[in-house]
Amino acid sequence: MRAVASVGVRAGVRADLRAGASEAARSPHALDRETCGGATSASATTASATSASATTAPATDRQRRGATDAALAVRLDGIAKRFGRELVLRDLRLEMAAGKIAVLKGSNGAGKTTLLRVLATRLRPTRGRGWVFGYELQRQGDEVRRRIGLVSALGGNYPVLTARENLRLAATLSGLENADLDGALAGVGLTDVADTLVRTYSSGMKKRLGLARLLLLDPPLWLMDEPYAALDENGKALLDDVLAAARGRDRTVVMASHELERSARFADAVLELAGGSLRRSGP
């Protein structure tokens, strides 16, 4: 029975890591067990611990809202985002269960990237609240960030580092010991260029590296911004496989994309962002 240090949420990670193996702790099941329903010892003790650490809040919050909410990967309640005079997102309400794949469609400038960034806690919404696996975006950002991965439109790489170095950095900063960098690189077909600077890569290769990073960190919620863009046919097929595998491994995916035909194969829902409002279109 370990009391969670009031130093904060990272102690929770450490408890996870000590309780289970390094990568196993980040596997879908351990994380799902902790976030949904609070059945593990870590969460149980936090509920009874006296400290005002952030991890106590979600347990009681979830208990109040009931078991169904705890299974929600994403919940948005009245999210609005204004840029200057323009209201880009208006009163978004979304309830997304874990393990679902949603494709976000909308014309350029409709706010898809904005929504993804709000979910990634990079943007603070003008109004409204949001939760990822029960953790509030604005108040429990650290916990949210532990559970998400972002594949941004720009790639998110350091041009003056190699692919391997980029991945190693990601692994180190995410607390992953003995991460399988080679495997991740091979998985996206970058083994040959693993040790050349990203600066020399084509945009498709940079996108693949971003994908490799996501696969390496393997968080429960994937936020992807136009992942198909700039990929060649092989790359797109690769991404298809990755997404199909994601469904099998219970990953939750929110993907902004214009490739509706391709994504329709594995998407659970197509959401349309237009005029700042979110609607369900299609299946």
Next chain:
Amino acid sequence: MSGLGAGLAADVAADVAADVAAVVTIARKDLLQEVRSRAVTVATLFFSAVTLVMMAFAMGQDAELLRRSAPGVLWVALAFAGVITAAQSYQSDLEEGAFDQLLLYPVPRASVFLGKLLANWLFLLALGLLMTPVTLVLYGAPAGPSAWLLPVTLMLGTLGFAVVATFYAALTANLQAREALLPVLMFPVVVPVLLGAVRSSEALIGLQNTVLAGGWLQLLAAFDLVYFVACTAVFHLVVEE
């Protein structure tokens, strides 16, 4: 009960160790990037050289004036180098959206700041160590007997510049403000560093007033401490959107 306490202490210690490791990782990344791209090295070396030479020409007719202005010119050049260094340290992060990724890792914001600060400081320190003998030669300033103060002054002075520059550079980078805004914001804050560093550096030109220099060094140290703590504490407020 003591088991609980030991567990807590271990958790805290492990957290601190992890944060420190993150700081080192980020600093190493920044320095590695610089070693490879040399963008800042070239810019700062060139700019400093130009400053030293131009100022020497401007004041050259009077050998005594030239000698006495050595510390001042050195530190003004370092101040501008600090601006260039800090501004660039965020550019490569922002280029391809790597900064967003950096902020997504379960690493405290303060560690990101400290990592960049460490890299910028070490770089400025190296630049200062290089430029000092160059200034000595160019300005005909023999190192006086109190020259041992110089490394201390360099360390404290460059740290002061690095803290404020790294902090404000995050602010301007995130705001996508013009690069010219950074010195405008920074310089009124670092005036004490400039003054303190120049006065302590007068050991360069043989002024043997170590007592006075010591006083200025204390001001430098106090400044560094206060701003180090303050900037680290509020960094998270300037990088979030």
Next chain:
Amino acid sequence: MSQRHEAPARPRWLRMLGLSTLILFGVGAYLALAVSPPDVNQGQLIRMMYAHVSVAWVSFVAVIVTALYGMAFLWRGRPVDDARAVANAEIATFFAALTLVSGMTYSKPTLNTWWTWDAKLTLTALMFALLVGYFVVRGLIDDPTRRGRVSAVIGVIVAVSLPFNYLAAAWFRTLHPTLSVAVTGVTMAPIMLVVLLFNVGVAALVYLTFVSERVRIARLEHARLETRERREGDTPGEVVRV
């Protein structure tokens, strides 16, 4: 399509405050210009001192208050705290500018130079530069919450910089002992002290009037913005379930 708003009238207490400030300003000016005897050393120029010192003191107080309201905003997140911080920053900037101008007007006739590196004047100049930076940064941020938070950070830095800049400027001066006239010298007659304190009080009243009116305007602007935003975002979105 915006409608023309009739701004609500200024509340009575504020009108009274403004009026009394105006009257007392007149009294203070009269005291400074007519009642106060000319200084033994500086003659008529001492009358500038009353304006100079009073705005200087108030500007420094205003900067500290800016930082305090900034911290309050960080803590409680209420927009009115940010509005108060801005109001204080505005008056601080204005009074700092007045301090600099009056200081320069003062030194030209007495010391035959537009600028002396007087410690307090240098500090004021640096503070003025920092306050300008405060407003430049504010102008770059659209989102009110983020703007408030970043402003608060800068406000705190400005306040923290005061002791360091003062020390630096003071020590700097000891190395450049140029002539400096003691503004409030030993030879100040008691009547002059009274006039000075009265004018400081007047400056403080001007400060209070300005800040109150400024915050009132900010509140109205905020309210108008809120109603417009609420009208825009009126239609609640449907809940999308996946």
